[in-house]
Amino acid sequence: MNQKNKPDQPLNVLVVCLGNICRSPAAQGILKANINDRGLNINVDSAGTAAYHIGKSPDSRSIATLALRSLDISRQQARQIKPVDFERFDWVLAMDESNLSDLQANCPTALLHKVVLFSHFSGVNESVADPYYGSDNGFERMADHLERLSQCFLDNVESEL
Numbered sequence: 001m002n003q004k005n006k007p008d009q010p011l012n013v014l015v016v017c018l019g020n021i022c023r024s025p026a027a028q029g030i031l032k033a034n035i036n037d038r039g040l041n042i043n044v045d046s047a048g049t050a051a052y053h054i055g056k057s058p059d060s061r062s063i064a065t066l067a068l069r070s071l072d073i074s075r076q077q078a079r080q081i082k083p084v085d086f087e088r089f090d091w092v093l094a095m096d097e098s099n100l101s102d103l104q105a106n107c108p109t110a111l112l113h114k115v116v117l118f119s120h121f122s123g124v125n126e127s128v129a130d131p132y133y134g135s136d137n138g139f140e141r142m143a144d145h146l147e148r149l150s151q152c153f154l155d156n157v158e159s160e161l
Contacts, residue, residue, distance in 0.1 A: 009041075010041040010042055010043050011040075011041065011042045011043070011090050011091070011157065012042075012043045012045075012088060012089045012090050012091075013031065013042055013043065013044045013045075013089060013090065013091045013093065013153075014044075014045050014046065014047060014081070014085055014088075014089040014091070014092045014093065015027040015028055015031065015044065015045075015046045015047075015093045015095070015118060016046065016047050016048065016049060016081060016092060016093065016094050016095065016099050016103060017046075017048060017049075017094075017095040017096070017099055017128075017130070018048055018049055018050050018052075018095075018098070018099060018130065019048045019050055019052045019053045019078065019132075020046055020047050020048030020053060020078035020079060020080070021048070021053045021056060021057075021058050021059045021062065021078050021132075022058065022059045022061075022062050022130060022131055022132050022139070022142070023062075023095045023128050023130060023131075023142060023146070024046035024047065024048065024095060025046050025058035025062055025073050025076045025078075026058070026062045026065070026066055026073065026139075026142060026143055026146055027046065027093070027095070027118065027128075027146045027149075027150070028044050028045065028046040028073065028076065029066050029071045029072070029073040029076075030066070030069075030071065030143065030146045030147055030150045031044045031150050031153070031154075032044050033071055034147075034150045034151065034154055035154065038154055038158070040154065040157065040158070042157070045089075046076065046079075047079050047080060047081040047082075047085065048078060048079070048080055048081065049080070049081060049099050049102040049103065050080065051080045052078075053078040054078055054079055054080055055077055055078060055079075056077065056078045057074060057075075057076065057077065057078075058073050058074070058076055058078070059132065061131070061136055061139045062139060062142075064136075064139075065136075065139040065140055065142075065143050066143060069143065081103070081106070083106070086106075086107045086108060086111045086114065086115070087111065089114065090114060091114055091116070092107070092114050092115045092116075093116060093117070093118040093120075093153070094115065094116070094117050094118065095117075095118055095127065095128040095130070096117070096127035096128060096129075096130070097117070097127055100115065100116070100117055103115045118146075118149050118153065119149055119152075121149070121152040121153040121155070121156040122148065122149055122152040123152075128142060128145050128146060128149070129141065129142060129145070
């Protein structure tokens with residue numbers, strides 16, 4: 001793989017939603033695919049602000065939606081964000097304002113600059129809608145939105161090189 005950022009120091013990115021079973025696992029899968037396509041040296045993980053689903057696989061609708069895009073997220077396991085994550089990750093990307101508030105409340109002040117909405121890099125602060133209680137087409141809209149935000153984030157990363 002032709003790695004365009006510092007090969008000896010990967011960028012570490014954490015995507016975060018509420019339960020870590022819909023949006024953040026999908027964002028992780030989409031980001032990983034786009035990182036591979038661009039040949040970047042970036043590690044991606046996902047977590048939730050709540051402990052509802054620790055150890056569980058992503059929602060079957062997220063798995064199915066991404067499978068239609070040839071992305072397999074079925075082996076991911078939900079976890080809750082830990083205090084060490086704020087130190088370990090270069091970026092902590094929240095899916096919505098509620099997640100952002102929770103993350104900011106638990107992040108050490110000196111590291112708050114790492115915690116932003118995922119959409120921050122698109123130039124528009126917008127939440128990624130949680131499709132959990134909706135229909136299957138909400139998962140398609142979520143995946144489309146995450147694809148766009150992923151490209152914006154990676155464009156920003158590449159412009160910083």
